[in-house]
Amino acid sequence: MPEPGPSPLQSSLPTAAAHFGLHVLGRAAAPTETAGAAALTAAAAAATGDGTVPVAASTPAPALVPPAGPAALIGTVPGVGTVPAAADAVVAALAAPAAAVTAPPVPGPGFVLPGPTGLGTAALSLSRRAAAPELPAPPAPVASEAPVVGRPIPGLYFHPVAEPDPVRVDEVSRRIKAWALDEVQLFPEDWEGEFDGFSVGRYMVACHPDAPTVEHLMIATRLMVAENAVDDCYCEDHGGSPIGLGGRLLLAHTALDPLHTTTEYQPLWEESLHADAPRRAYRSAMEYFVARSTPSQADRYRHDMARLHMGYLAEAAWAETDHMPEVWEYLAMRQFNNFRPCPTITDTVGGYELPADLHAQPAMQRVLALAGNATTIVNDLYSYMKELDSPGTHLNLPVVISDREGVSDREGYLKAVEVHNDLMRDFEAEAAALAAACPVPTVQRFLRGVAVWVDGNHYWHQTNTYRYSLPDFW
Template identity: 80%
Template sequence: MPDTGLSLVQSSPPVTSSVRSSLPGPPSPPFPSLASAASAAPVSPPSQVSPATTASALTSTDTSPATGASPAPTAAAPAPTTSDIDRILRGPSGFGTASLSLARRAEPPAPPAPADEAADTDEATAVEGNPIPGLYFHPVPEPDAARVAELSRRIKDWAVNEAQVYPPEWEDQFDGFSVGRYMVACHPDAPTVDHLMLATRLMVAENAVDDCYCEDHGGSPVGLGSRLLLAHTALDPLHTTKEYEPSWAESLHSDAPRRAYRSAMQYFVEAATPSQADRFRHDMARLHMGYLAEAAWAETDHVPEVWEYLAMRQFNNFRPCPTITDSVGGYELPADLHALPAMQRVIALAGNATTIVNDLYSYTKELNSPGRHLNLPVVLAEREGLSDKEGYLKAVEVHNDLMHAFEAEAAALAAATPVPSLLRFLRGVATWVDGNHYWHQTNTYRYSLPDFW
């Protein structure tokens, strides 16, 4: 997993109630009937976007779904007009909803004011964290404070008392991680806190595996494959003989990562559809394969080529998180639509962009940690003969290119396959991308920017 680590709880000012009510789709039936929830139709109050902007976003190549791969709209449904597509991609309108959009912005946000100027304004001092200058991203509304507080309380109770994920001495790190704020920002359309808990347990479990097996808390590349394989059986159960099954079942309680995986996945399977659960298992196998590639390079002290590093990051990345956005939202993207090559490209680009965000915001933290940590700025500097600053700034450019590609491909897919559940899913992934950046920018407990500007 990208460098996130373990931790939780911080509250934020409440967001206007119009934000959640304007998101697509009605609330799902009472939890845990998520598995039977029908795909929700998108609801997006109309807002204006120029036809030229939409046209340019829909002209990228290799985005058309394979022939016969997805269900076409019913005969009674009229073909979407340009204004329909504009509305879908722009998302809801009104105060606080600017981040819920797939439409491509022409310019990145302005860089933050210099520290000496920012110190002179009360408004600037109230903002937590600074965005990376030149980084292309979309601001989001502050997460709902009441939801953050309740989610934070529940996830800490689960981590401490139920799954026993971390010892008492890790509590400050768990709190500093602010996972409640993270997940509320990424899933503002979740019908209930129970739905949010599905994603939050899995996030904490994934980070327990990363920390304990790979990184900060006793992790090592030596023997990692065996540890990951056994932990993966907590997600994808072992089917064996009656003689050996009890030993395997007992092993799922033997360490914090396996306890966390077992418990989080049990909750997820009970709430999600079989297709959604299998999708998540597949994405976690991808993640574990990425861990192993990075571990192999660490064992041999190998610095990969830039394209090799980006290939590893396509697997060792955030992908399992946004691909459960429908489960958390209380609806389902059907398996045939999820499997569309165009959808797979959109999801991959979203995961790649969000993971480079992690590389950029965690850069200073990793430089101050023991050993050499591979991240995109480091690989660019070494492989392309750049200074540290030049490598970092080029990594910002790579991120921006990935973000623009993600938004263009998502717009093209939305135009080519205007199925309600697919449109809502695309919006959910885009919202997750924005919420992920928000968390990295505002988590000053963990991250600070290098002095490159």
């Protein structure tokens, strides 16, 4: 079938990045960079030259951020229109509604959440700056005629997205099922309904609308399915157990980070990569990923997967000792056992590279950590009812808050919503500050990609009524 084209960007957060560029232009007119920001910009210049590093063996990505510097981020804001070329007008635009959504607040004293004040407003100067040149606006989100299915969590701070491109969704769904069945023999026939109900094609198309081809989308889709196979078969419902988990994860990790051993033992290790479905999935998905990524991107992913596996082991250790962690301890575990490996590959899926020096900057690492933490708490909240039905005590943030802070199940859940909202607003503020401090096209595009992933992740959780339902707390 013909290759479906890339979907339009769907996130209000990436669109709001238009505002960041204007602020940077103003700062350039009267530079007051801190040493840290100056060092970041210097690292960007050294690492990228013109700020664009294509990924080897991949189809060129569409120029979502024109290589003309920070002013290239000028665009349109849903419900506002074209962004004016002056910082004071940008401040006025940010004050207008429609950029972000807080679901209807939860009734009850003390729980009315403060509404969003506009992305990045803390990073914007209120003084008049030089006008920025007008540039073509990025594509606007395509309005969906059908309402989005699923009920959002009341009081949750999130950005709505348009429905993902149905042509791409169908093609990704077809290809991923063929891969799962024919290439890696991932699941028996009686698991087929669960695989289809996961709706991974809709998930990945919503999270990566700037992918230049379906094959780029398949990079993320295979890795997502492989990660879930490891979680289900090693840790969770389909044969998982905390007992012996470390050994299983270590051997599976060698499918991502290859073993370098002697000639005598190398064939035995290679044979082990086909021993079970999780290892077969990891091996195959990683081979496809490496074929379209740079060495630094592949190493970055291995690092984040090691973080993920360490989080699995911490949760397993608590299960073995029947330990209920403190809330802060649980959040520390969730910083590792979370979605971070998914948004961190957004540049590979987009067909470009954020250079290693820029990815490793502390400010970028903080943005990624906050994004991963917020999206993982979304999972805790939407999967709450599903996990209550599983055997034993399944740790999630509402359960831990209720137990450790001595509050009701409802109060624990609503407090977890507040924690998520705080993480989301911190993520947005840090992304805004980084975009202002480092006006490099690949940094700007990467931040937009991470923000789109955050929004797409919420969309999938809200709309996946096959897997998730909400508690009766409102």
